[in-house]
Amino acid sequence: MTVYDRDTHTFIRNKKWAGRSSQTPGLKTNSDGSVDLYFGPTPPESGESNWVPTDPKGKFEILARFYGPKPNLYDQTLKLNDVEKVK
Numbered sequence: 001m002t003v004y005d006r007d008t009h010t011f012i013r014n015k016k017w018a019g020r021s022s023q024t025p026g027l028k029t030n031s032d033g034s035v036d037l038y039f040g041p042t043p044p045e046s047g048e049s050n051w052v053p054t055d056p057k058g059k060f061e062i063l064a065r066f067y068g069p070k071p072n073l074y075d076q077t078l079k080l081n082d083v084e085k086v087k
Contacts, residue, residue: 001037003052006059015053024049039083 002019004010011018020027020037026049029035038044041056054060064080072078 001052002063002065003039003054003060004063005055006061009061012053012055012058012060015055016048017053020050020052038086044086 001021003012004018005012020035022035027035028046028049036050038046038051039054039060039062040051041054043051043053062083066073070078
C-alpha cells in the first residue's frame with residue numbers, strides 16, 4: 001500500500017517512506033495472517049512498523065499494488081477491508 005499526495009498524485013515529500021508491503025522488514029501480522037496498516041502524520045502508539053506517514057497539511061490517496069498475485073485476486077475472493085478512521 002502506497003500513499004500519494006492528493007493534489008499532485010506523487011509521493012508525499014520529506015517522509016521516511018511512501019508505503020508498506022509484505023516485504024517490509026519488521027511488518028507485524030495478525031494471528032490470522034492479515035495486516036493492519038496505519039496512515040497518518042504521526043505513528044500509532046504501537047510503533048512505526050505498520051505505519052505509513054502522511055502530510056498533516058494535505059489530503060492523500062492510497063494505492064494497492066499486487067505483484068505475483070494469487071488466484072484469489074482473479075476469482076475476486078480476495079477482499080481488502082475498507083479504510084477506517086481511528087483516533
